[in-house]
Amino acid sequence: MRDKLERRSFLLLLVLVSVAFGFILEPFFGAIFWACAVTVIFAPMQRWVLTKIGQKPNTAAAITLLTCMAIVVIPVILLSTAFVKEGIQFYQRVEAGEIDPRQIMQQLRDAFPWLDQLLVEFGVDTNNLRERISNSLVSATQFLAKETLSIGQNTFGFLMSLALMMYLTFFLLRDGSKLIKLVVKALPLGDEREEALFQKFAEVTRATVKGNLVVAIVQGALGGIIFWLLDVPGPLLWGVVMAFLSLIPAVGAAIIWFPVCLYLYATGDWVSGTVLLLYGALVIGLADNVLRPILVGRDTKLPDYIVLFSTIGGISLFGINGFVIGPLVAALFMATWQIFMKDFNGDYE
Template identity: 25%
Template sequence: MIHRPPAPNSANERKLQRIASAALFAALVLLALWVVREFLPAVAWACVVAIVLWPAYQAIERHPWFRCRTTWMATLLTVAVALLVVLPITLTAIQAGGEAHELYLWLHSAQENGVPVPDFVSQLPVGSHQLSAWWQTNLAPPLKASPAMKSLHGDAIVSFGRHFGARALHASMTFGFMLITLFVIFHAGPRLSGTVMRGARRAFGVDGAQLLQRMAAAVRGTVTGLVVVGLGEGVLIGMAYMFTSLPHAALLGTVTAVAAMLPFCAPIVFCCAALWLVAQGSIIGAVALVVWGFVVVFIAEHFVRPVLIGNSTRLPFLLVLFGILGGATTFGLIGIFIGPALMTVLMVLWVNWAE
């Protein structure tokens, strides 16, 4: 008997097979993402950090000591990132722990004797009588019997403590998995970078690979604009804290730097510090701190940060601002870096369509 080869599939059958394969692959990818959904924030953070530090990785790789030693390079950069995050938190916790006893004594005194009305309240040009009356009713009596403190019962405090502890544990686990993922990315090194770029060219063509590079530049520029400018604002406003003799000026400067990494959040910190100066009777110091703080923030937010972010991404300032704020609203803290990258994609698609 003569065996004949099977007849080739018709065009319709091949088309159906491609559709079925694409559907199967998409379903498997979605299933895999659903399985690892709890680890996606850690992976996203690791990718952001790797993109930012990739120029440093390439510079270290060219050094003779680290040539062909990817494990050492990955370990060095991962440990550096861990120390950069852990050390400030540890130092802040140690300093806060040193003040815990004084805070406890103040709270105990407030519970037993209340908080007297500060002298500056009577000197306010507007609303002094209303504020003084509210203070006398809610804060001047012993706080354990004050109407303002009745809602702060033991169960609420315990519930808050449990919630805070759970959030801190979750953040610590995310940070740990992020470090592991970051080590793996750095250990793969150029091989991983080349694979990603080849995959982008194969899937989306040359334009897709270029778009991926521009998205990486957007993430790198956003981190530079937010972190570097935030640290600069913290240093400059921290000098004002020292000049006005605020206690714990270094700690306040650190808090200001972290707040300044988010647009328009630094004024919350130095305005609260100015209110403390007003409560101590230092009106001139408070005014000087507020004026200096707003000058620094104005220059940083309207000139320095848009240049750093906009030049690297070629985005208008308005799109940068919308990307940062909208990304943070949609995706949380990681969205601060994802938002400008998505705005870059939108801008590229618009330019290509308009041409």
């Protein structure tokens, strides 16, 4: 009886201490998560370096980390600096009245009067709707510009999180295999199941991060280039925004380029509008429709609709980190049920 009480008391203490430790780490969730993701992505390189230089884990981890910084971190910092600079300039133009969202809305209304009639037929109050859309455009434009300004002002916090992430990444690269073995030993799920789940975690994280980032970079670059060629204000700013929005499958980058296309038509620039429409549908859209299923859906072994819903749901719950966390949770959910059907029902092939 006493042994049973002691065991339950210890398990309760274990849970309480674990939850308390989780709350302590909560402010650093982003840095910890991305350190794990970077470690998973660069783990094959770490193993390759070890085979070339011998069993020198500290040196191998340092070489891998420096390579990661050269390939990922430094370009991201340079792009972020340029993004903030252009965002501040855009904000100043909005504040000075050089860019007026309400005027843009009025031009769209004048160019497409049939849209008002269509809305009236569906019982929509177009006067209030126009006012709400105009106010929303003003608010959205100012919000985007102010957030860009805020990013520039919070540089210290960003660099601190980046430093913590890289510091943790070094130790995860060096000791990752030992930590995985320790976790497998500690969890009471069965070693075979735990190893299968860890493998799924690595597969999905690697595929989701690499695949989505490649799609984001390609779509953002393609969008920024066409905006620059068509002389749209802030091409780098909108290119980066399209890259972020492209993390949402199917509709991401079109949220930016399609309204700009309508605006070009509304201002009478039919050539530029047609070029942007064709380019957006055939080039930017093709990058999403071709690359994402190849780089994300195939490697994660998730259906396209699961990738879509889990990505949107993940972003809504966890912010930018959700584009990885969402599909990851979905993949672990499906893997867990597959293990359950195999082990407990015995009818899964």
